[in-house]
Amino acid sequence: METSETNxxxxxxxxxxxxxxxxxxxxxxxxxxxxxxxxxxxPLRDPTVSRRHLLIERQGEGFRFQDLGGSNPVLLDxxxxxxxxxxxxxxxxxxxxxxxxxxRHQPSPLTTRAGSTVVLSREVIDEELQAPAADxxxxxxxxxxxxxxxxxADLGDLSDAAEPMLTLAMNLCGRNTxxxxxxxxxxxxxLASVSTVSQQPFPLSESVLVEARRIGRPHLLTTQEGDVAxxxxxxxxxxxxxxxxxxxxxxxxxxxxxxxxxxxQSLSTVVWHRLQETTERLRLRDELQRLRFHGSATHxxxxxxxxxxxxxQTLRHLAGSPTPIxxxxxxxxEREALARYxxxxxxxxxxxxxxxxxxxxPAWRHEKDLLGDRRNEQGLxxxxxxGTLFLDNADALAPALxxxxxxxxxxxxxxxxxxxxxxxxxxxxxxxxxxxxASAMAxxxxxxxxLRSEPRDVLALAELFLSEMGSCPDGSPxxxxxxxxxxxxxxxxxxxxxxxxxxxESAAARAGNQPMAPRHLPPPLDxxxxxxxxxxxxxxxxxxxHIQSVMxxxxxxxxxxxxxxxxxxxxxxEKLKRYGITD
Numbered sequence: 001m002e003t004s005e006t007n008x009x010x011x012x013x014x015x016x017x018x019x020x021x022x023x024x025x026x027x028x029x030x031x032x033x034x035x036x037x038x039x040x041x042x043p044l045r046d047p048t049v050s051r052r053h054l055l056i057e058r059q060g061e062g063f064r065f066q067d068l069g070g071s072n073p074v075l076l077d078x079x080x081x082x083x084x085x086x087x088x089x090x091x092x093x094x095x096x097x098x099x100x101x102x103x104r105h106q107p108s109p110l111t112t113r114a115g116s117t118v119v120l121s122r123e124v125i126d127e128e129l130q131a132p133a134a135d136x137x138x139x140x141x142x143x144x145x146x147x148x149x150x151x152x153a154d155l156g157d158l159s160d161a162a163e164p165m166l167t168l169a170m171n172l173c174g175r176n177t178x179x180x181x182x183x184x185x186x187x188x189x190x191l192a193s194v195s196t197v198s199q200q201p202f203p204l205s206e207s208v209l210v211e212a213r214r215i216g217r218p219h220l221l222t223t224q225e226g227d228v229a230x231x232x233x234x235x236x237x238x239x240x241x242x243x244x245x246x247x248x249x250x251x252x253x254x255x256x257x258x259x260x261x262x263x264x265q266s267l268s269t270v271v272w273h274r275l276q277e278t279t280e281r282l283r284l285r286d287e288l289q290r291l292r293f294h295g296s297a298t299h300x301x302x303x304x305x306x307x308x309x310x311x312x313q314t315l316r317h318l319a320g321s322p323t324p325i326x327x328x329x330x331x332x333x334e335r336e337a338l339a340r341y342x343x344x345x346x347x348x349x350x351x352x353x354x355x356x357x358x359x360x361x362p363a364w365r366h367e368k369d370l371l372g373d374r375r376n377e378q379g380l381x382x383x384x385x386x387g388t389l390f391l392d393n394a395d396a397l398a399p400a401l402x403x404x405x406x407x408x409x410x411x412x413x414x415x416x417x418x419x420x421x422x423x424x425x426x427x428x429x430x431x432x433x434x435x436x437x438a439s440a441m442a443x444x445x446x447x448x449x450x451l452r453s454e455p456r457d458v459l460a461l462a463e464l465f466l467s468e469m470g471s472c473p474d475g476s477p478x479x480x481x482x483x484x485x486x487x488x489x490x491x492x493x494x495x496x497x498x499x500x501x502x503x504x505e506s507a508a509a510r511a512g513n514q515p516m517a518p519r520h521l522p523p524p525l526d527x528x529x530x531x532x533x534x535x536x537x538x539x540x541x542x543x544x545x546h547i548q549s550v551m552x553x554x555x556x557x558x559x560x561x562x563x564x565x566x567x568x569x570x571x572x573x574e575k576l577k578r579y580g581i582t583d
Contacts, residue, residue, distance in 0.1 A: 010061055011104040012088075013160070018046050018097035024160045026104065028385040028417055030058045031378040033068070034094070041352065041383055048072055048095025056086070056101075063101055065092060107159065107179075107193040123220040125261045161278035162191035165271045166245070170194060172263060173233060174254025175247035179204070180271070182243035191275075197249055204246065212236050212244055218264035220257075235264045237272040245271060298337045299344075301497070304464050307454040311338055311446050319346030324409070324421040324441045326394075329448025332496030335424040336390055338448065343388040348420060351387030354380055359393035367401055371408065381408060384419040394423035395431055403437045410440075451496040455489040461497060462488055465504050472513045474578065479515040487518050487525055513578075514540070544579040547572075551581060 014032075016023040025042055032041040037051040044053075053070035056063055067074040067082040075093040076084060086092060092099040162180050170178045177195040179202045181188050188209075193202050205225055211234065218235045230248065237243030245268070250256075255263060302308055311327075318325060319342050327335045336355055343353045361369060372379035380389055391397070409418050423441070425431070431438060451457060462485075466478040480488070484507075493499055503522060510520040518525070547565065554560040562572040575581075 012058075012063075013102050013104045014042065014056075015100040015102055016042075016044070016097060017100075018044070018095075026157075026386075027058070027101070029378060029382045031383070032056045034099070035068070035070070039354075044097055046095050046097045049097060053094050054092070054099075062087075070094060104160075107190045123257070123261065124215065124217060125258065125265060158275065158278055158282065159191050161274060163194070165274055166192045166194055169235075169245060169267050169271065170247060172267065173247050173260060174251040175233065176249035176251065177202070178245070178247045180237075180243070180245045182237070182275075183240070188244075191243075195249075202246075208232065208234060208246070209244075212241060216241060218261050218268055220261065233260065233264055235268045235271075237268060237275070243272065243275065298340060301461060301464055302334060302337055302341055304460040305334065305454075305457045306460075307449040307451075307457055308334065308338070311448055312341065314446055315342040316345050318342065318444065319348075322418070322420055323444050324423065326442040326445045327422065327424040327448055328427055328445060329424065330426055330450050330496055332493075332498035333448045333450060334497055335448055336392060338446075339388065339390040339422040339424070342422065343420075346388075346420075348387050351419075352384050353388045353390070354384045354419075355390040355392065356380055357392040358396040363396070363398070366397055367404070370401070371404065381405070381419065386417040387419050389419040389421050391421065391423045393425065393429075395425045395429035399433050399437070402433050402441060406437050406440045451493045451500065452491075458488050458491075458493070458500065459485055461500060462504060465501050466508070469505070469508055472511075474513045476513060478508055478511075481515050481517050484516050484518050484521065487521065491525055540579075543575070544581070547575060547579065548581055551576075 012027045014025045014027055016025065029041075033052055033055055034040060034042045034044060034049075035051050035053040036044055036046070036049050040052060049072070050068070050070035052068050053072075054074060055066045055068055057066075063086050065074065065076075065084060065086050072095045073080040074082065076086065077090055078093070086101060088101055088103060090100070166178045166180045169180075170176070176197050179190065179193045181190045183189075190202075195202075203225075205223065207223060208221065211219070211221055213236075215234075216236055218233070221232045221234050223230050223232075231250070233247040235245040235247075237245055254260075302312060315325075315338060325339075325342070327338060329335050339355070340353060343349055356369065358366060368379065370379045370381055372382060394402075405421070409421065421441070427447075431442065433441065451461075462480065466480070469478060471477055488500075488503075495502075503525065504516075506522045507516045507520040511517070514520075547561075550561045550564050551558075554564065558572055558576075559569060562569045565572065567575075
């Protein structure tokens with residue numbers, strides 16, 4: 001197992017370049033499987049990448065990779081390699097995708113104080129002075145900044161865009177320390193901070209914030225804070241301002257005065273536009289992730305079920321909470337679908353959703369699957385870091401293992417974001433969990449009503465499932481007779497929604513191009529025929545049986561069969577095709 005010291009010391013991210021886009025993925029945990037399969041830790045959309053192509057493992061502050069047998073070789077800096085060590089800045093190529101591991105710089109905390117601060121001087125741009133020459137530093141930088149075309153980036157968060165912008169500003173202005181943040185209703189949100197001279201918290205007095213809001217444009221500010229004199233370049237961002245960029249600790253030959261202020265003015269525009277652009281792209285990415293689930297059959301089925309209204313509303317409110325949730329419903333109800341709904345509605349939708357059924361896995365494998373083993377093999381709890389882990393039939397887990405899960409969720413380092421745990425059990429299940437564990441793991445309980453509790457849901461879901469199956473073989477829509485609808489609504493559905501779907505799939509196969517009648521339903525739903533009255537076949541069934549008999553008696557001779565039936569050869573061909581009769 002990795003130690004908390006390793007986790008908190010240094011954090012990393014994976015830069016994924018391919019298909020004209022750049023994606024940044026924070027590397028939480030110690031093991032990542034990369035490929036096209038949706039159950040990979042980091043799924044890719046590259047058709048030249050195999051389903052499970054590459055394994056990357058963290059070992060302390062280093063990384064090892066292993067080719068999992070992809071169709072295309074793994075290239076380390078252009079050389080084929082099945083396994084080895086990858087250092088920061090090196091490039092792994094799989095198919096048309098390039099992977100690079102970078103270090104994530106954690107922003108230093110911002111400290112604000114309202115102590116005695118005296119503003120000694122401030123300087124803003126003098127608009128009456130002659131504009132700088134085109135070949136001056138500020139003029140050249142302004143032209144370059146105006147022409148920057150940013151590559152589309154699917155970033156991990158806003159800090160991944162703020163950090164390179166802050167580094168750019170520090171390099172252009174010749175400063176060794178910088179901080180960038182934005183104003184919120186709760187105060188100041190630090191996006192990034194970089195310092196080449198100190199790792200201490202970034203100090204910012206209240207007077208600096210007041211001056212930034214009051215002046216509203218880039219200015220050089222000199223203050224006396226106790227016994228320390230500080231010289232800062234303060235660059236407000238946006239209208240209001242909405243953000244702030246502060247640079248300190250100038251280098252010996254750093255630009256000064258009006259030239260520096262004009263350079264800061266160009267930086268202010270570019271940095272703020274970049275942050276706004278990234279914010280909008282992150283919003284669109286989250287919206288797309290939500291719509292991917294919202295447009296799915298699973299989501300439509302949840303919306304069609306009126307009996308699930310209360311469960312949906314409760315899960316939507318709990319979507320951002322780290323508290324474990326217990327879903328109580330019969331087998332075959334929408335337990336997993338509700339867990340996916342909560343995952344898609346919350347802030348964790350960009351991370352992994354992993355379902356796991358304890359009843360389908362031998363008991364001796366439970367602990368290894370969930371918590372990993374001594375060989376540093378990750379369990380589901382680590383693989384699903386920052387996402388949602390759905391444990392179906394959680395009552396099959398040993399009480400001691402549940403207690404271990406509760407302890408692990410409480411004791412992990414803050415640097416390792418644990419998944420939200422959603423567990424599901426049947427109403428009749430008996431939880432033999434310790435009282436303290438039960439209060440921690442099952443305090444939030446949500447009931448999932450059975451399908452029989454709302455007959456209207458049966459018909460609504462039936463119509464939805466039939467539309468998913470598509471049209472009949474002849475292109476006509478799949479329909480239910482009125483008698484079939486009454487049979488479906490009156491049935492008790494011990495297998496709930498899962499049984500309803502299987503029944504409709506079986507009936508559709510039996511019905512062919514006809515509307516689904518009760519006789520097409522599998523047992524026991526087909527037992528509603530009145531006693532003593534034989535089932536009367538349809539005209540199509542009689543015709544199909546007769547044509548089959550004639551084809552057998554004529555040894556498959558279509559011309560002779562058409563003469564016996566008294567129809568044209570072309571008509572016989574069409575009927576053979578419609579009924580699926582072979583020669």
